[in-house]
Each structure stands twice: as structure tokens, then as C-alpha cells.
Amino acid sequence: MKKAIAFLDVLGFSHHVYEDLEETEKILHDINELIDVSATSKFNASKISDKNLYKELKNYTFDSVDFVLPVSDCIFLGSNELNQMIEQISVFLCRILEKTLHDFEMNNYQKSFPVIMRGGISYGKVKKVKSSFHVNKAKGDFFNIIGTPVVEAVRLEEVHGSGPNLFLTYDVMSQLSEELKKFVSEKYINNVGNINHFLWPRYFFFKNNLKNDFSSQFDFTCKKVLKSIIGLYFKYKNKKYSEYYKNLACITIEAFSKIYLLTEENQQENKMYSQIKLKEIIDAVILESSSEREAFYRSIYE
Numbered sequence: 001m002k003k004a005i006a007f008l009d010v011l012g013f014s015h016h017v018y019e020d021l022e023e024t025e026k027i028l029h030d031i032n033e034l035i036d037v038s039a040t041s042k043f044n045a046s047k048i049s050d051k052n053l054y055k056e057l058k059n060y061t062f063d064s065v066d067f068v069l070p071v072s073d074c075i076f077l078g079s080n081e082l083n084q085m086i087e088q089i090s091v092f093l094c095r096i097l098e099k100t101l102h103d104f105e106m107n108n109y110q111k112s113f114p115v116i117m118r119g120g121i122s123y124g125k126v127k128k129v130k131s132s133f134h135v136n137k138a139k140g141d142f143f144n145i146i147g148t149p150v151v152e153a154v155r156l157e158e159v160h161g162s163g164p165n166l167f168l169t170y171d172v173m174s175q176l177s178e179e180l181k182k183f184v185s186e187k188y189i190n191n192v193g194n195i196n197h198f199l200w201p202r203y204f205f206f207k208n209n210l211k212n213d214f215s216s217q218f219d220f221t222c223k224k225v226l227k228s229i230i231g232l233y234f235k236y237k238n239k240k241y242s243e244y245y246k247n248l249a250c251i252t253i254e255a256f257s258k259i260y261l262l263t264e265e266n267q268q269e270n271k272m273y274s275q276i277k278l279k280e281i282i283d284a285v286i287l288e289s290s291s292e293r294e295a296f297y298r299s300i301y302e
Contacts, residue, residue, distance in 0.1 A: 090200035120156025163247025199255035
């Protein structure tokens with residue numbers, strides 16, 4: 001059978017392990033707790049009259065996902081519903097980042113550093129293979145997965161540069177909805193060429209809310225999310241993993257610069273407003289001219 005396969009992992013996990021094993025355990029606990037909530041949450045359609053709102057709320061679940069297989073800091077997900085899986089994974093990544101930003105602001109990071117994830121999504125023929133595991137000499141049953149999409153999803157995540165990107169194969173791109181294609185960006189990777197990645201930070205916004213008051217919703221989310229993300233980068237600027245946070249800021253800015261595409265009216269006006277507001281946020285955090293500020297400016301106009 002053909003399925004969409006996603007592979008996600010925690011960036012810099014080995015650093016966590018070497019620095020503080022107890023903190024690493026907490027990271028996995030938090031991620032697995034969010035997986036459990038996403039996998040078991042349901043919304044009753046009969047109690048939500050607005051169909052668009054219901055669709056957005058469903059993205060806070062994994063109800064389109066057939067299986068979730070966590071292994072250490074990695075997660076495999078499979079689905080017959082490619083587009084909805086991408087949306088639900090994007091919301092999952094946003095929720096992990098929200099917790100990270102909250103912990104960062106509360107100064108909860110001492111030996112470790114804030115948690116972000118990256119991944120790859122592919123599509124093709126997959127087989128489930130019955131397998132077993134043994135704990136304390138007791139046998140248990142589960143299934144494994146094999147197929148080219150499994151290999152491709154892992155390879156996408158491993159090969160294509162640093163940062164919390166969500167890379168897509170050409171097979172995925174060919175089946176992507178027009179709505180989701182608005183938030184696909186092309187990235188050039190040395191010795192590889194151009195590769196598509198999905199701008200998952202778009203899901204910090206509720207489409208339903210934007211149609212009522214674009215400017216206030218955009219302002220609120222930029223101040224709440226983007227300022228903190230840029231702050232993350234400067235906090236860890238001199239660390240070897242600083243590029244993770246620089247890349248995170250760039251893809252967030254690029255995603256936010258396209259939010260106007262979710263509105264049906266006044267698109268050009270909303271586009272100009274969002275560009276001005278993003279520049280204001282960048283200038284408020286980075287007071288002087290620098291290579292970082294120029295890189296963030298470029299992300300507005302990608």
C-alpha cells in the first residue's frame with residue numbers, strides 16, 4: 001500500500017545526552033506526552049458549527065495519522081491523508097516550539113538548550129512487517145515498516161542542511177494541495193541542489209481569526225513568537241549549534257511574510273502591512289546593521 005511517511009528528530013540530541021541525562025529524559029517525556037495528547041484528542045463535529053474552525057481544530061490532533069512510532073529522539077509517522085498529515089505535523093512542531101519558547105523565557109535551560117525538531121516527508125509503497133521486542137525476557141509484539149519512502153524520509157532529514165526544516169520529496173509535492181503549496185519554499189543545498197521544504201510556522205496562525213482582524217492577529221503572534229525566536233539565536237549565537245536558531249528565525253519570518261495569502265480580501269494591503277511589521281520586529285531586536293539582520297530582511301521577501 002502507498003502511504004505518506006514522515007521522519008522527525010530532535011536537533012542536537014546528542015548534546016543533550018552528554019550534557020545532562022536527566023534533562024534529556026525530560027525532553028523525551030514532554031515530546032511523548034504531546035504525541036499522546038495529539039494521538040488521542042478528538043473534536044466532535046456536531047458541536048462545532050463552523051466547518052473551517054473544525055478543520056483547524058482537527059490539526060491539533062493526529063487523527064489523520066495511522067501510526068506513530070517513536071524511537072529515542074526520532075519519530076516515524078504514516079498516513080493515507082498526506083495533506084492533513086502535513087498540517088497536523090506542522091501544528092505539532094509549533095506546539096513543541098511554543099513550549100520551548102516558554103521555557104526559554106522562564107530561564108529553564110541551564111545545561112541543555114531549547115528543543116526544536118526537523119524532518120522529511122516522502123510518499124510511496126510501504127509494508128508493515130510483524131516484529132517483536134523483549135523486555136525483562138518477556139516478549140511483546142509490534143510492527144516495523146519498510147519501503148523506499150522510509151529510506152527517503154530519513155535521508156531527507158539527514159542530508160539537507162541544519163535547522164528545523166520539514167523537507168518534501170517530489171512525490172509529495174505532486175500531491176500537495178494548492179492551499180499548502182502557498183507555504184512551500186525552495187532551498188539550495190551545496191552539492192545537492194534545490195530542495196523543497198514546508199514552512200510549518202504558518203500554523204502559529206488560525207486562518208479563521210485572520211479574516212476578522214488581520215493586523216491585530218498578525219501583531220500579536222509576531223510579538224509573542226518571532227521576537228522570542230530571534231532572541232533564541234542571539235542567546236546561543238556563539239555556540240556550535242547557533243545555525244539551528246538562525247535557520248528557525250529565517251523560516252519563521254518567511255512563513256509569516258506569506259500569511260496574507262490566507263486572507264480572501266485586501267491581500268495586497270495585508271502583504272504590505274506584514275512586511276512592514278516584520279521589519280519592525282527585526283529592528284526592535286537587532287538594533288544595529290549586521291549580517292543577521294540582512295539575512296532576516298531577505299527572508300521577508302523570499
